[in-house]
Amino acid sequence: MPSISAAASAPGVPAPRAAALPWYVPAVLVAATCAVVGVIWDISWHRTIGRDTFWTPAHLAIYASGIIAGLSCGWLVLKTTFAGSDAERAAGVRFWGFRGPLGAWLCIWGAMAMIVSAPFDNWWHNAYGLDVKVLSLPHLILALGFTGIQLGAVLMVAALQNRAGGEARYGRLLAYGIGILVLNVAILGFEQIGFSQNAHNALYYLVCAAIFPILLVAGARASSLRWPATTAAVVYVGVTLIMVWVLPLFPATPKLAPVYRPLTHMVPPPFPLLLIVPAVAVDLVMRRFGTGRDWRLSALVGVSFLAVLLVTQWFATIYLISPASESFLFGAQRWNYNSLPGDFEHQFWDIRSDPVTPLKLGFAALLAMTSSRVGLWLGNGLARVQR
Amino acid sequence: MSRAGRLAALAAVVLVASAHIGSPDTYFEGSAGPYRLRVIVRSPGVVPGLAQITVRLLDEGHARTVSVLPVYWDPRTAAPPPPDTARIVSGDSSVYSAALWLMTGGSYSVQVTVAGPAGTGTAIVPVQAIATRRLELQKPLAVGLAAVGAFLFLGMLTIVRAAAREAVLPPGMEPDARRGVIGWVAAGLGGVLLLGAVWGGRGWWNAVDSGFSRQLYHPLASAAAVRLDGGRAVLRFSIVDSAWRQHRVTPLIPDHGHLVHLFLIRDGLDAFAHLHPVFVDSSDFDATLPPLPAGRYRVYADITRESGFAETLSDTITLASPAGAWRMSDPDDAWWMGNGQRATGNVDKLADGSRMTWDRSEAPLVAGQDAPLRFTVAAPGDRPTALEPYMGMAGHLMLTRDDGAVFVHLHPLGTISWAAQQTFLLRGPADTVFGTVGRRLTEMERRGAMTGESVGSTVSFPYAFPRPGHYRLWVQVQRAHRILTAAFDAEVQ
Numbered sequence: 019m020p021s022i023s024a025a026a027s028a029p030g031v032p033a034p035r036a037a038a039l040p041w042y043v044p045a046v047l048v049a050a051t052c053a054v055v056g057v058i059w060d061i062s063w064h065r066t067i068g069r070d071t072f073w074t075p076a077h078l079a080i081y082a083s084g085i086i087a088g089l090s091c092g093w094l095v096l097k098t099t100f101a102g103s104d105a106e107r108a109a110g111v112r113f114w115g116f117r118g119p120l121g122a123w124l125c126i127w128g129a130m131a132m133i134v135s136a137p138f139d140n141w142w143h144n145a146y147g148l149d150v151k152v153l154s155l156p157h158l159i160l161a162l163g164f165t166g167i168q169l170g171a172v173l174m175v176a177a178l179q180n181r182a183g184g185e186a187r188y189g190r191l192l193a194y195g196i197g198i199l200v201l202n203v204a205i206l207g208f209e210q211i212g213f214s215q216n217a218h219n220a221l222y223y224l225v226c227a228a229i230f231p232i233l234l235v236a237g238a239r240a241s242s243l244r245w246p247a248t249t250a251a252v253v254y255v256g257v258t259l260i261m262v263w264v265l266p267l268f269p270a271t272p273k274l275a276p277v278y279r280p281l282t283h284m285v286p287p288p289f290p291l292l293l294i295v296p297a298v299a300v301d302l303v304m305r306r307f308g309t310g311r312d313w314r315l316s317a318l319v320g321v322s323f324l325a326v327l328l329v330t331q332w333f334a335t336i337y338l339i340s341p342a343s344e345s346f347l348f349g350a351q352r353w354n355y356n357s358l359p360g361d362f363e364h365q366f367w368d369i370r371s372d373p374v375t376p377l378k379l380g381f382a383a384l385l386a387m388t389s390s391r392v393g394l395w396l397g398n399g400l401a402r403v404q405r
Numbered sequence: 406m407s408r409a410g411r412l413a414a415l416a417a418v419v420l421v422a423s424a425h426i427g428s429p430d431t432y433f434e435g436s437a438g439p440y441r442l443r444v445i446v447r448s449p450g451v452v453p454g455l456a457q458i459t460v461r462l463l464d465e466g467h468a469r470t471v472s473v474l475p476v477y478w479d480p481r482t483a484a485p486p487p488p489d490t491a492r493i494v495s496g497d498s499s500v501y502s503a504a505l506w507l508m509t510g511g512s513y514s515v516q517v518t519v520a521g522p523a524g525t526g527t528a529i530v531p532v533q534a535i536a537t538r539r540l541e542l543q544k545p546l547a548v549g550l551a552a553v554g555a556f557l558f559l560g561m562l563t564i565v566r567a568a569a570r571e572a573v574l575p576p577g578m579e580p581d582a583r584r585g586v587i588g589w590v591a592a593g594l595g596g597v598l599l600l601g602a603v604w605g606g607r608g609w610w611n612a613v614d615s616g617f618s619r620q621l622y623h624p625l626a627s628a629a630a631v632r633l634d635g636g637r638a639v640l641r642f643s644i645v646d647s648a649w650r651q652h653r654v655t656p657l658i659p660d661h662g663h664l665v666h667l668f669l670i671r672d673g674l675d676a677f678a679h680l681h682p683v684f685v686d687s688s689d690f691d692a693t694l695p696p697l698p699a700g701r702y703r704v705y706a707d708i709t710r711e712s713g714f715a716e717t718l719s720d721t722i723t724l725a726s727p728a729g730a731w732r733m734s735d736p737d738d739a740w741w742m743g744n745g746q747r748a749t750g751n752v753d754k755l756a757d758g759s760r761m762t763w764d765r766s767e768a769p770l771v772a773g774q775d776a777p778l779r780f781t782v783a784a785p786g787d788r789p790t791a792l793e794p795y796m797g798m799a800g801h802l803m804l805t806r807d808d809g810a811v812f813v814h815l816h817p818l819g820t821i822s823w824a825a826q827q828t829f830l831l832r833g834p835a836d837t838v839f840g841t842v843g844r845r846l847t848e849m850e851r852r853g854a855m856t857g858e859s860v861g862s863t864v865s866f867p868y869a870f871p872r873p874g875h876y877r878l879w880v881q882v883q884r885a886h887r888i889l890t891a892a893f894d895a896e897v898q
Contacts, residue, residue: 068486068506068508069506104577105576105577108576108577109576111567111568111570111571111572112567112571113560113563113564113567114563120564120567120568120572123560123563123564123567124564126560127557127560127561127564130553130556130557130560131557133553134550134553134554134557137546137549137550138550141540141542141543141546144451144540145451145539145540145542145617146451146613146614146617147451147452147453147454147536147617148451148453148454148455148506148508154613155606155609155610155613158606173572177572181576271486271487272486273486273487273506274486274506274508275475275476275477275485275486275508276477276484276485277484277485277486278484280484399573402573403568403572403573404572404573404574404575404576405571405572405573405574405576
């Protein structure tokens, strides 16, 4: 793999003017954000109120992601194809006779997937009952849709950054997009890594090792920032904390039996993982060892990430599961209306059936290395994308 | 099993799967305090699911509010959520409607509360949340999903090809032949991966579908057999289901004074018996058979469990020539034999010379619409008469479609089990031991809570036929200490 500079600018190609942020960039980043905010809101809705319809604000926020991305990128490719300048047309890829940025096509694809998931999901409910599982086939198609939009947004920003010679604001936006993707996978792993009570079992670290390095490392390789992985982790922690603090401000009561907890306000999401600390390690290792010898780098990054994450989460969660943490800052009134109160609230879960052992940690390290290696491949690709 | 075979098997399941048979909706007529009302709960057929409840106020005058609240039979330490206010159905100010969220399979009491000028009253309507049907993917939706799916599949391949071919080229640079090849290779690999994903998705869907099909409601497994005992034919009905024998479900409770109501219907619908077997042990029940004609019989057993879950078990038997003198197992037993002809009129002569008239107009009976099931008994000479409660009810109506796809046992209360309703009234928060509520109910019946005064000469049943077809109805009443059975035929469109 040749070494790639994220800041490499294509020779002879005019970079976008520094003052003019293309209009579609905020649109797709807002779309990417809408989806994760909507999903966190929706999970809170199900944990607080229980019943829902298609028209809940949380669902609307999710689908707004598809609408914003679909309309803005649809307009972008139509304009580029039929009324774009030569430079704009040259900065796109061909798709069935149309032209547009690669990321825009991914956004349109994601929007289509989201739209088709809605009637499918409705039929699914009628056929197999209302949602009792987060992971169903229509929900997976919906998740693929908004994940496609988030990837599309990252691709569009990466292309702009690369064409603009690594301009810092694109680097920041790229890291922001990566942070949204980190939040996205953290939500998908909600059942395994969402609750601090899981932080002393092995599955927690296996899942973290698999899903986080790939994104943090890709971002660190592709973004022109000095602390890209850390910035992405800050976005993940920041958006989650905003939801932790804002959702409980809204009054809500359970509307489904059995009601074991008389909730009065929306349940916040669990406190985020302190991913900033291992992300700093990722940035430091990436910066120290630079480009080239990516296999060695992925091993170093993977092990560093896991080691720092283990120490950070192992000790931080001791406080986070204690009664002392039940406050506005860390999330009070944090359990579902239909979860029977019990001592599980202040215990680590599955520590006997799935303890953290050297063997499992070794396996987690392998996963982290593999994830980092794939992240480097993706990051190299992102650093090269021009259109 | 082929897909078509699987669907046929599932369709068969749908026919038999309900608390009654082939009739999953709940009909109730009664009172909420001072307000008389008729309630219909349309089963969603899935769990968790949304059942639609309709409440019709039968008296003049408007209620201020009608609210509904489904409460699971075993509330443990939970508090119920707030009730839902039913909305007036457009065009009829006496009809209210709401959705019931039934999230757990099993028995619910739906509390229907009416508030108005006369005060506030609540009716308890037992409802069962069971998965009874597998929904087909409608063709327009299937075609639409397939079309968009194909578009997404080809679209993703195009994106992958474009990404590999030209996304890393500086703007304006045309991809050369090498990059063209790279693009096609990437698209090919992407296609393989996508096909794998589609195949995996199909497997997932099939797994969900078969898992759901396995969870469709089935009544407890049962078996019926006939033996000769001292010259008399004795029917043994046994609950053979492992869940029952291993005490994984709540025990039986008496409904109208009997743990089991047994019905025998001869193929051709020309012989019918309503019996009440005595129990030999907790799983086996014996009933001495009346002198029914030989032939093949469908056997239905109505039971109610302590959870309030009422269901109909079924099997078939074949009877030889009529047995000797009948010594009934229970004084509430009764049987009927027709002449093999379909009844055409609205009047049937009863065994004591009185007549029963089905009060209905010439209007056709339509599936899904309220059926006018109102019957009047007149003494010989068309003199007015008074009926007595028969097992605590003004009347019992059993109806079946000629192919056996529908079998329902109705009372003036509707399709609900009276015993189920009582369990919800009798159950307290501390009743965590199996049998407690059943003993309380038995004691209540022993004290005579079911005996009643004269019930007039007319009896009616709230119901709507679930599907078109030929039906036979048997109406049983009691007059002058004698159980009388009338039969009517109905053509439902």
